[in-house]
Amino acid sequence: MNRDELAEFLRSRRARVTPSDVGLPGGGRRRTPGLRRQEVAQLAGMSIDYYIRLEQGRGPHPSRQVLGALGRALMLDQDERAHLFRLAGQVLETPRIREDVPAGILHLLAFLEDVPAYVMDARYDLRAWNPLANLLMGDLDSLPPDQRNVIRWVFMSPGIAEHLSDEEKGRFARASVADLRVAAGRYPDDRPLQALVAELLALSPEFAELWARHEVEVRREQRKRVTHPVVGTIDTICQVLRVPDRDDLRLVLYTTEPGSPSHRALRDLRRLTLSS
The missing domain is CATH 3.30.450.180 (Beta-Lactamase)
Structure with missing residues (x-):
């Protein structure tokens, strides 16, 4: 699990999604673009503390269910969702790049x-x-x-x-x-x-x-x-x-x-x- 890369990726994807994209009211001034951390946690059905720890690179190893919920909350496409799972270490084995051509x-x-x-x-x-x-x-x-x-x-x-x-x-x-x-x-x-x-x-x-x-x-x-x-x-x-x-x-x-x-x-x- 690459905690630092996972944290940066979550922050970058959160900044891309607006409240209107996910059906939330956008009222009030926002210091940063995109969703607030609390809104992502709410959409993903997890505690705000748990999500904050993930964004700070000090969270636990998230389960596949948690990652799926985050992918839906952050409106990730197929490639982004696969990337999220890899960053969280949710693969059976680490593949390698070979240099031979069949x-x-x-x-x-x-x-x-x-x-x-x-x-x-x-x-x-x-x-x-x-x-x-x-x-x-x-x-x-x-x-x-x-x-x-x-x-x-x-x-x-x-x-x-x-x-x-x-x-x-x-x-x-x-x-x-x-x-x-x-x-x-x-x-x-x-x-x-x-x-x-x-x-x-x-x-x-x-x-x-x-x-x-x-x-x-x-x-x-x-x-x-x-x-x-x-x-x-x-x-x-x-x-x-x-x-x-x-x-x-x-x-x-x-x-x-x-x-x-x-x-x-x-x-x-x-x-x-x-x-x-």
Whole structure:
């Protein structure tokens, strides 16, 4: 159980919910945004003292029933509720991040000749990719392993503006940090993941600001506009698929609308892989 993270998460979610959201009168001046602690305790059916201790990081180990009641009181979505349970230690075992990619997924990458695709782990380290993804993302083959990290690239690369607009980068950065926060809760003992978070907190004020929001959301489908130096702008739908039986791995596919200019741009990029 991570008491400090649990306390911070509860405080951040409480500040997000207004009395009107949960059918309570909002009367009177409020010194802080969101619900009062007493209101959360009332909605969750627990004593105010018990809830205060949880928010102060000194509470007992909450049961699944208590966590379920808190999730309903704070209007948590599916991802946030799962994160709450993990922070409270309500899992059968602590999973780990592995660095191998199943052979079947490697074979699939090889067959996806017309779609940029790569495999990414929960730390956002790239583990495998096909030739089209290599061209789209800027010669991954030539990068040292420690630079094949999407989160580090988003917040630390000086050349990211050449690939993503400010709006695109901001949207992708927020989604990625929320997803990384989920991973930090799922893999609390993973030292490389902890080191990555510590590094970015120290070096990127933008990452630190987003991390402090305690937003959690598993990354799924997302639209992304990529600018390539040779074929130009490509509007893609970024599909993020879980690898079966491997929650620590995601298969990421960049698809385009058939017959669109972006589809033709990917076809042009594909020709480059054939000529190289």
